[in-house]
Amino acid sequence: xxxxxxxxxxxxxxxxxxxxxxxxxxxxxxxxxxxxxxxxxxxxxxxxxxxxxxxxxxxxxxxxxxxxxxxxxxxxxxxxxxxxxxxxxxxxxxxxxxxxxxxxxxxxxxxxxxxxxxxxxxxxxxxxxxxxxxxxxxxxxxxxxxxxxxxxxxxxxxxxxxxxxxxxxxxxxxxxxxxxxxxxxxxxxxxxxxxxxxxxxxxxxxxxxxxxxxxxxxxxxxxxxxxxxxxxxxxxxxxxxxxxxxxxxxxxxxxxxxxxxxxxxxxxxxxxxxxxxxxxxxxxxxxxxxxxxxxxxxxxxxxxxxxxxxxxxxxxxxxxxxxxxxxxxxxxxxxxxxxxxxxxxxxxxxxxxxxxxx
Amino acid sequence: xxxxxxxxxxxxxxxxxxxxxxxxxxxxxxxxxxxxxxxxxxxxxxxxxxxxxxxxxxxxxxxxxxxxxxxxxxxxxxxxxxxxxxxxxxxxxxxxxxxxxxxxxxxxxxxxxxxxxxxxxxxxxxxxxxxxxxxxxxxxxxxxxxxxxxxxxxxxxxxxxxxxxxxxxxxxxxxxxxxxxxxxxxxxxxxxxxxxxxxxxxxxxxxxxxxxxxxxxxxxxxxxxxxxxxxxxxxxxxxxxxxxxxxxxxxxxxxxxxxxxxxxxxxxxxxxxxxxxxxxxxxxxxxxxxxxxxxxxxxxxxxxxxxxxxxxxxxxxxxxxxxxxxxxxxxxxxxxxxxxxxxxxxxxxxxxxxxxxxxx
Numbered sequence: 001x002x003x004x005x006x007x008x009x010x011x012x013x014x015x016x017x018x019x020x021x022x023x024x025x026x027x028x029x030x031x032x033x034x035x036x037x038x039x040x041x042x043x044x045x046x047x048x049x050x051x052x053x054x055x056x057x058x059x060x061x062x063x064x065x066x067x068x069x070x071x072x073x074x075x076x077x078x079x080x081x082x083x084x085x086x087x088x089x090x091x092x093x094x095x096x097x098x099x100x101x102x103x104x105x106x107x108x109x110x111x112x113x114x115x116x117x118x119x120x121x122x123x124x125x126x127x128x129x130x131x132x133x134x135x136x137x138x139x140x141x142x143x144x145x146x147x148x149x150x151x152x153x154x155x156x157x158x159x160x161x162x163x164x165x166x167x168x169x170x171x172x173x174x175x176x177x178x179x180x181x182x183x184x185x186x187x188x189x190x191x192x193x194x195x196x197x198x199x200x201x202x203x204x205x206x207x208x209x210x211x212x213x214x215x216x217x218x219x220x221x222x223x224x225x226x227x228x229x230x231x232x233x234x235x236x237x238x239x240x241x242x243x244x245x246x247x248x249x250x251x252x253x254x255x256x257x258x259x260x261x262x263x264x265x266x267x268x269x270x271x272x273x274x275x276x277x278x279x280x281x282x283x284x285x286x287x288x289x290x291x292x293x294x295x296x297x298x299x300x301x302x303x304x305x306x307x308x309x310x311x312x313x314x315x316x317x318x319x320x321x322x323x324x325x326x327x328x329x330x331x332x333x334x335x336x337x338x339x340x341x342x343x344x345x346x347x348x349x350x351x352x353x354x355x356x357x358x
Numbered sequence: 359x360x361x362x363x364x365x366x367x368x369x370x371x372x373x374x375x376x377x378x379x380x381x382x383x384x385x386x387x388x389x390x391x392x393x394x395x396x397x398x399x400x401x402x403x404x405x406x407x408x409x410x411x412x413x414x415x416x417x418x419x420x421x422x423x424x425x426x427x428x429x430x431x432x433x434x435x436x437x438x439x440x441x442x443x444x445x446x447x448x449x450x451x452x453x454x455x456x457x458x459x460x461x462x463x464x465x466x467x468x469x470x471x472x473x474x475x476x477x478x479x480x481x482x483x484x485x486x487x488x489x490x491x492x493x494x495x496x497x498x499x500x501x502x503x504x505x506x507x508x509x510x511x512x513x514x515x516x517x518x519x520x521x522x523x524x525x526x527x528x529x530x531x532x533x534x535x536x537x538x539x540x541x542x543x544x545x546x547x548x549x550x551x552x553x554x555x556x557x558x559x560x561x562x563x564x565x566x567x568x569x570x571x572x573x574x575x576x577x578x579x580x581x582x583x584x585x586x587x588x589x590x591x592x593x594x595x596x597x598x599x600x601x602x603x604x605x606x607x608x609x610x611x612x613x614x615x616x617x618x619x620x621x622x623x624x625x626x627x628x629x630x631x632x633x634x635x636x637x638x639x640x641x642x643x644x645x646x647x648x649x650x651x652x653x654x655x656x657x658x659x660x661x662x663x664x665x666x667x668x669x670x671x672x673x674x675x676x677x678x679x680x681x682x683x684x685x686x687x688x689x690x691x692x693x694x695x696x697x698x699x700x701x702x703x704x705x706x707x708x709x710x711x712x713x714x715x716x717x718x
Contacts, residue, residue: 043521043523043524044491044492044521045491141394141395142394143394172393172394172548173393173548173549173550173592174393174588174592174594177592177593177594177675178594180657181654181655181657181664181666184655184657185654185655185686188655188686199521199522199523200522201522201659202659205658205659205660206658206659206664207657225658225659225660226658226660228660229659229660229661230660239523240523241660242660242661243526244526245523286661288661304530306554306555306557307575308551308554308555309550309554309575309578309579309633310633310635310677315530
């Protein structure tokens, strides 16, 4: 396994054609530790797959160098980089059995038969596919085929890194749970360097030690799941992570109080914002940290209630701004409801960037 | 109203639909929930008249539609893959069903404007579909289905190919969009959370059968059988085998007694089912049931944690609030309120429905 360094990397798909640079991936510097589990998270078109393809060698960056353990591998092919990859759709040999599919990458490396057999047996067990070892891949359903693809990605122990591109997107929800947990266990056990691309926040947050959130070709925040949840550095991250995402309300500062449309919220702590420019201020608060109180707080109109079983999402409007609230199972909406924000959980943003946190 | 009576379909000895009985009313959203290959798409195709069942009857507003070709019925369909006319503009795409129906230009304009407004496509009317994002393209497909004022609207996993956030947005918009349409709405999904957000009615499907049908939240709260409880649980339902004997109800292979409020049960085997968010790290009352296990892995999502553990030989998962980091191999105790337990008999039918009912 290797550490991965991206030095001044940038990419545009139309490089050299016409004028003007249209970056699919804006210039970035980034280092990833050996043995870490990373997720690249963002909406479609944010550049996450471009970045993954640059690491795997499927794409040569128009600028910058890629280093594995300080060795420049920018000009090496995917095969020469010694990595394993798992894609969104299954890549299997239909005419081979499950076990032979798994053995294939090992045979290519010229390993001894008994070593191959032992390793294939291990991976079959990881995937819970022992009973299907000798079945031809052709007759299996899509979920099983994707399991084989995952297995082929995991079977070699000598790779520098394992790259996953939306590997669970086409899998049924129940199996998704099982495989995601299995990947997490495999990472804890073997400490492979793993990079996992997804648009699904639950997958990214539960799988990775560090999540890299991307937006419009740039990295907007790198952090642990907790950091991304509690202190999003940009309102985009706040809104993208969480279901529903963070509430964002325009506000002003009066001393150490935040004022939202005439309603004062005592923060109980000093905030530093550049005084010359106190414009563009916004308050960010997660629906999990908003309470509804009878006859107090900021008065709101309730516009919708979605009972999703484990909790209730309440949609409300305050001066035409949407504010979502999460209530626990069984909690009721009080009469004449008002919003109460948990002061320590309020984040303050200026021109969309975090300037003060709880 | 769409009525299916004893509808079955087999092909080469394989059963695709098994004795389907369903009555779907106009103006209500009806969800078909089940894993891939449960029969959702086959059932929708049969409803639309694209496939003919071997047995049973299908009536729309009281009249049989068996054998009536799909083009003679007023049906709109949206699939997982967005299908739009690539050479037509967004406006022309939305207008196409109205042109086919022979509406005049003024009427077409006003309908297109109205629907484009609802689906927030106004600013793209002159563009070609391939210049839109995936979410916008699927909105366009939905717009065509909506503008048609069809009597039967079939939506087959329409959000499955979209980004998570877009899906979230469209999920909460969809019921409102179709609320006033007066059509029979059928929506297929594999995701329990999607069914819950959409609301309406849900039919749990499994192996070509409908396990249970009713208002979505009722189904979630009061599954009649183990299979519906499993289909409707995300993360998966936790289960353990119980034994009813002289000592009362005990966890199979142990002497731990489970005291449930209503226990007129015959001796034998039972299955206890618990949803992951009903496992708590804190004891709330003296009657809470304690389960102990060994942690296998913990997943933390920033706001909540999924603690996977082994309980009496079964893989269980608890969903708890906040960041709770437990290490593999650690011993952990959870508490369950008895009212949150489902008890299923040897035939997997629920046995304590009433006590569950009493909690809500």
